[in-house]
Amino acid sequence: MATSCRQRPALQSDSSEQNRFMEKLMAKIFRFYDEQSLTDVTFKVSNPTAHVPAHRLILAAASPYFENLFKGNKGNKPIIEINDIDSDIFERLITFCYTGQALITVTNVGAMLKAAIRLQLDDAITRCVEYLMAHIDEYTLHDAYMLERETRCEILKEKIFEYEIQNFMEISQSDEFLNFDVEKLQRILESDNLNITREEVAFEAIKRWFNYDVAAREKQLPLLIACLRLTQFDADFLLTHIQPLPGCELLAFKAISWISKPEARTKINMRFTEPRGVSAANCNEKTLLVVCSEETEINPKVLQYNKAEGKWQEYASIKYDHYGCRTILKDDNILFIGGNKNGAPSNIVRSWNIRSKTWQNLPAMKQARWRHCVVELDGKIYAIGGREGKINLTEDRAMSSVERYTTSDGWEFVSSLIVGRFDVSAVTFNGKIYTLGGYDTVFNNLKSVECYNPDLNTWTFCADMTECHYYPGTAAHNGHIYVVGDCFRSRAVERYDPQQDTWSKICSLEVGFGCKACVSLDNKLWTIGGTSKSGDKSCVSVYDEENDRWGQKGSSPETDIRSCVVVPVALLTSNE
Template identity: 50%
Template sequence: MATKCTRQLLSDVNSCDLPDFIKKLVNKICDFYDEQDYIDVTFKLSNPIAMIPAHRLILSAASPYFNDLFKSEHGLAPVIELNDIDSDTFERLMTFCYTGKTLITIENVDLMLKAAMVLQLCDAVLSCVDYILEHITEYTLKRAYDLERETQCIQLYEKLLKYEIENFIEVSQSAEFLNFSTEKLQAIIEADNLNVSCEQDAFRAIKRWYEYDASARQKELPVLIDCLRLTQLDVCFLMENVQTLPGCEVLALRALSWIGFPSARSKVSLKFSAARENVCNKPVLLAVQVSENLSFRGRSTGVVTNIFQYDKAEDEWHKYADIGTSDWKHYGLELFDNSLMFIGGTCGGIEVNTVKSWSFTTKTWITLPPMVWPRSFPVVLSLNKSIYAIGGEYAASVEMYSPVSGWRCVSNMSSQRYSAGAVVHDGKIFIMGGWDGRSSLKSVERYDPSLNSWTKCADMNAVRRCPAVAVHNGCIYVLGGGSEIVERYDPQSNKWTKICSLSVSCNAMACVSMDDQLWAIGGNTTNSVSVYNAERDEWIEKKKLPAPVGGSYFCYVVPKMLLKN
């Protein structure tokens, strides 16, 4: 049998606030099923052949499929043969009829979903769909889309749509995105809660989708562009990018009129004239500075972590918070689930596997499960609702953390490295540079979580230790790390190109893409901030951070709502 005892699945029923009579009743019914007492129907299934007993009353209450079956002439027989479902899957769903739970795995979830749809077990369908989305990294988006197309499961479509809206940037860079139907993409772009840092993100995604098959999609392009909040794009962007698209000239002119002539807005016809309703989509740039607090004799008195917030309207930086981490340092840092995750590092000179998070919501620290291995100077980043801790001093190993399953090791890199740079692009992790214990590196590797494997990519032009890395307009930019050279990597051609150098080059810088601009922030010898102008291939200096010079920097684009608490 798929489940030897249904009682083991009833912990929630027995622990919840239900009358004792109901708990006893449910437990007794499960006893009848396990002991095969009062059985009044048996199902014969194949693959492999099995005889599975059950109670008509329970199954009729659980599913309209069984209710209709037992009222039919075919359903009156003591033994009913079913040919469309394998015996193991059917028995697991029988368990679900009695307990509301069953064992779902990556391997069986497709069959479970299909069978649950046939048997009209709506709650089981939802359990399968929830399992797929909770394990989407292992399951993969491609497999989910294939299953949705095959089954036409409405619940899976709706959950995927929600996932696509919440993880739009990541999804829009995937290969599957290029095959979305016009109707599907329109439903995503229209969403008021679309998770983009700015409207340009949504525009670039539409353009990428369109250019994949321009001749066939030209008619649909204006429909999708009309779903954008065009009034949130600036005049130059509208003229240079929207107005030049086939069939979008009138839409661009309407948006330009709405922006340029406020008094005439009532006469301008636009599908969406206001910004997206969810305030949380408005992006805010944060810079995190980690530095040692030195006494007047130059001795370290602890590590200080300052968080600075950039005010775009004022073109000023303001201190948002000051959080101390005592003598804990050399950790990896990442923004995850509305918190800053501090991972690994050293404490008192000893390498640790400690993991803590500082919540923006509660302004408090939480200790999380430790890593499998201690790591100092690891690379830390998030992908598909999981955290990856990569490398560390004299380490090539990699671990992955999810709130559901904790930490587990995945495939090692081809070589050890620490103080490296890394970024997520198109659902894959790119790691570059760092130190292998002997020398600085210029090598680059790519990790594919769906294959759990690393692939070597083209080397950078310069060796780098503690470089800053960011994805910007479909390419990967690398700067600092001991070199004045700034490089741009095209994943499609696997080639690096040198661009304009920064006036200040140092280690431990940070860079990030926001508002269609590439920002370079701080470093171990500066507190300067620069923005890259691609048209003129030059860096423009912005307001400096109001922080002491030095330290290590991390930067993030966060929703404005996150900082309101």
Template identity: 65%
Template sequence: MTAANCGEKTLLALCSGINGKLLQYNKVEDKWQEYASINYGYKWYQTIIKDDNLLFIGGFKNRDTLNIVRSWNIRNKTWRDLPTMKQARKFHCVVELDGKIYAIGGYDGKNALSSVERYTTSAGWEFVNSLIAGRSGACAVTLNGKIYIMGGSAGLNNSKSVECYNPDSNTWTSCADTTECPYDPSAAAHNGRIYVLGDWSGNRTVERYDPQQDTWSKICSLGVGDYIISCVSLDNKLWAITVDYFVRKTYVSVYDEENDRWGQKCSLPVTSIDFCFVVPEALLMSNE
């Protein structure tokens, strides 16, 4: 069975550090368990699930910003190198749209980037039209066949600006600004809207964007954690992973849209979480 044909889905969390590992979530028992160890030796990369693989794109090592792309097969637990990006970047965004991987903006060690490139297995990496404004530390999602990028910074000041990419016309257009100025926020597309959560400074604010109305509104803020690691849409619910470094605890929260409040699930056993993904449960069964 391939990843595309699986039914039930769950969460897979990537933990960094000297001994990196992947943790999988058991929804029935509400607990986390180790899936595999994984070591990669650099930081400030972006990751994305593509088919049965976890792609590590760009990053930073030994004072160098990287353009490397590596693929780790979740089933076989093996690495392979993919074609390098045209632009070295860190603090960038990565999304998949229509089977293509996009690397957006970021920082090259000197400047915030406006460049955007797209990867396909047939053509490799190729540039598409650049962002209206360069930015690093932003967040991006796909919704209704388009890419949205929010927040980030191009210098000393954080940005409220939002841009939308239409792949049919290869153009970026401006959307309504967010109400906050988030740097390094988390974002997810969920039930036809976009949610942007917090930022690196400990802000727990949650904003929701309606693409039909081109408007932002605030919903119930997160009540736990001082840094928001990730948010995803799973089982028709919005999930958020937050860390409180003072008490060394990682929280898993689920949004109750009807009552506008957050509930808690089993916390993660570590604080070194970098990313969290939604994956088919069958993809992880080879480890059982």
């Protein structure tokens, strides 16, 4: 009795032999097709009229359309008419059934996709969609939308959605965006992988869509606002921009409550409380890392900031027996430079790896110093000024010396400050170092600013600040240098324009009396630390440059902040 053809042959143990067999078989089949040999069906296709011979078995295996066609009455005919597909497109797709390949171009991809859908050639559909999206700039997004509406192709719909997520900032400015239906826009805004630099981008897109047809879209607006990560905004933004929107009052209230009352969050029903997830744009998401200890305490703590909750959590507790040291981020390490031990200044330099939480000794500075400042410029670490004597002794004075560290040469002196100073702050901007404020040898609080040019190895005076600042928070941000408060008293904030060499005051901190750190993060200016005048509140604040005011982002750590650095979130989670 003959072996049933329904039985599958056993797979050969040698896959390379099987591959060679299949290659020979398919080459033979395609040669039959190319030579029009042993064909058993012919298609008559129009525009222009053409006859396309083929093999029923091959087409039936490639497509359920052909399988059903040949099993039906119409399929018994030697010539079958196809009237709704152009002959060139049809022949290309018949070739695809044999080879898995077809010549797709920008001009024919639309027709190819429609025909592939008609003939139920799933692999050809996928190839057409992939080609179209890879050439979207030539095909145009407008035409892709029209093709998707015409074909209702789910694969194309999903690929366009992925494109919208990845290119949202560009698409939200297009005319097509204004005509998105609310369901489509809602799905986009809900995506955890929406490719935006900050949540305000999504908010501005919603406003643009809403303003295009206010009367028709007023009831739909709350659905879209609820898709935002509202806890990423500060309270002022929520009050100013979200609460006034029709139907969004409760959303704003919930978000403000979430931000200001962490203890009540389990009772607040919100759709989204975490920031958007990792995507191509935000895979480099960054956050704050602070080193906390009192000025005269040793063994500091390192805390990390959760932007979604506006809260701090302990990342590590460090054993370090110097106080009054200064820290700086270098690659994946925090460098602890100088400080005071047992009442005497030190020149020690140690590196603490954020990933492994391990220590490494680095070459010591040439001169012991404490209450100095440190910055990095062009990969080099600078230690600037400080105090050089023991506490409460007459030889303790402000230092003017500056030294620079490179891995190749270690520490070496460079040109000294014009005025010796300690508890000074420093920042780098446009290839130069700016030192700001501090105390001089006789404890005068300083307004003066000096600028170091590494190419000339010289310090020059810049315009004085409008106020004296003692160990202030400083940051370079959006083309300016900001000085925020000081170590104990001031809430004043000043902004320096390096091009004009001028200082101007901006809105003072509402809460932040004695602010300790200032950084640029997510294209915004942040201040960390300090308390209210009554001393009962400390916070993280973010500057709203457009409206010249500060908004609160959450509470500060209870302990005193010695320094703050901006680090990739991935750096803090990679060793978990």
